[in-house]
Amino acid sequence: MIGLLGVVAVLGGLQDPEPRLRARLDSVTARTVEAIVDSARIRGLPTEPLIQKALEGRAKGAPGPRIVAAVGILLDGLRRAQSALGPGARGDDLLAGSLWFRAGGSPEQLGRLRLAAPDRSLAVAIAVSAELLTRGWPPEEATELLERLFRARVSDSAFLALRTGVNDAVRGGASLVPAVRAEVARLVPGKGQVP
Template identity: 40%
Template sequence: MRASGYVVLLSLCLVAPFSRAAAQGDPRLERLDEATRPVVVALIDTARAVGLPVNPLVERALEGAIKGAPGATIATAVRRLAADLGRARDALGSGASPVELDAGAAALRAGAGPDVLTRLRRARGHRPVTMALAVLTDLVARGVPIDTATTAVLTLAATARDEDLVDFRRAVERDIAIGAPPAAAASIRVNAAAREARPGRP
């Protein structure tokens, strides 16, 4: 992780004092209990200060609240997501959009290394990398080993359109649903998809 990643992690671990206005935070956070809300708001304010997207953090906190998770668990989940967003930005570059960072954080949680995000960014060129990251994450969620999923998506990333990536994911999911081993399904389908993929358009 580069220096900026350490700065994000340090900032998120050391919650600084915050103003009364900041403590009010996003009105959606009123769902949190009185003890948890200021901690989460401080984490979100810190993330905002270092230029990270905050909506995923709010949504993660609300998800925990809806599930009835303890306040400490919610705060830990928000802190970890903010750290993942920071790592994703290090890997994808400062110009990455909020949705790309969110997708990158999900891919990191699925087991992809930061180098995979960087390679996908380079392979996609000026095109958004969101769909490639989402497909990678979805494949792992369906049981495809991370190395196999990474190889498959990297194989397609340079030439495939987003539509091609979606078609590839759906084909793999169909094969898995009828009993194909996840790794075999991805390996077989990527060869067919690579032949059919047309050069990507901006």
């Protein structure tokens, strides 16, 4: 009986092949991506972003090896984000965390953001910050200012407004980093200076 239960448990853990991958990708690429997706599932990571990454590659005409590489890089980003944010992190936060890494942030910095805001979703704030990192905001300064903003309980909509304010200032001729500091100072008066 115990053996039978073991077999049932093993069979229950196996997932059906992902039909969207089989329908859109060549068989070798589909099987490889499915293996990556299974690996994510076993680790408790969200699988849908990985599937979507593969489908994005297909839509953009990328060859199979490049699709597999992209999905693997995303899996690594999700895994590192999970390590930094904790096993209970939401899928959105993990996806945003992977963006943070691609933009130059580190797992240690991401973990500090989690500590500064243990009870809220970080996705919007991290996504806004990741975009600013790619434009030249230094990751360490970003982390320290984000910690302050989180401790001041700045809302998601305020983070989006910060981005709008920065863009407006840059369009007006300001440099990015001073513009970010000015917006942070507007949200948390006296706290926008370089740490």
